[in-house]
Amino acid sequence: MKIGIVIPAHNEALTIASCLVAVQKAIDQLPEDITAYPLVVLDDCTDDTLAKVKAAGADYIQCEYRCVGKVRDMGIRHAIAQGAAWIACTDADSVVTTDWLVQQVNHIAQQPTDMICGVVSVDNWAHLTPKTQEDYIAHYQDRMGHRHIHGANLSFSSEAYLAVGGFSPLPCHEDVDLVKKVEDQGYAITWSNQVRVITSSRLDARANEGFSAFLANLEKSNL
Structure with a gap:
């Protein structure tokens, strides 16, 4: 089986290197009969993200969509065209x-499935109020059968x-x-909750209603 790991990135020079190091460590754990490779989709980057991706030796393509749905879809269809039978998505700040x-x-292997929805842990609570952390943990279902996306x-x-037609251009x-x-x-x-990712607790959201925005709104309500 060939796995394509698709990572959209818009001005992620501060985090992309750590992301790719972690992805490579995950690839190194796979059995020899499974191959995997990361594909970074650089979306209108004006910082040093491209240089960091090149330094890491990762494959990449570029676009100027400023729309994460279109960016993910472009990367996934590229990976599929390269022979990927399974797609794993993560983010450049994770x-x-x-x-x-x-x-x-x-x-x-245990129970054939078409999709896996994993969980995320927050990397750092230090800059957030204790109440925000408390509210988040109370809300989040870190268990098998959770319904987080x-x-x-x-x-x-x-x-x-x-x-199903892939990611919509949202x-x-x-x-x-x-x-x-x-x-x-x-x-x-x-x-x-066995498939886990540690994600950034930054509040400067790349997507207006994404995870960073969710944390920012939670923090704002507690200030």
Whole structure:
């Protein structure tokens, strides 16, 4: 099996190197009969993101969409054209766990599935109020069978992705939209807390209604 790991990036020079190091560690844990590679989709980057990606030796393509749904779809279709049968999505400001890919492969082997929705942990609470952390933890279901959806930790078969039409060209909630399409068309979804990603707690959101915006709104309500 060949796995394509698709990472959209818009001005992520501060985080992309750590992201790619973690992805490579996850790739190194895979058995020899499974190959995987990262593909960074550089979206209208005006900082040093490209230089950092080149330094890491990762494959990349470029666009100027400023729309995460279009960016993810472009990268995924490129990966599929290169032979990827399974797609694993994460974000440039996130760090996957060392067993991120192994756990996905384990799920597929144990109970065939078309999509895996994983969980995220927040990397740093120090700049946020204790009440924000408390509220977040109370809200978040870190367990098997959770119903959280994160573009930073979403994976699926290429077959199912193409069958449902892929990510819609949405500036936010493109992940929720895709999961709904997969669910509506009867594909099997695994809601796993074994597939884990550590994501940034930054409040300067790239997407107006993404995870950073969610944290920012939570923090604002507690100030």
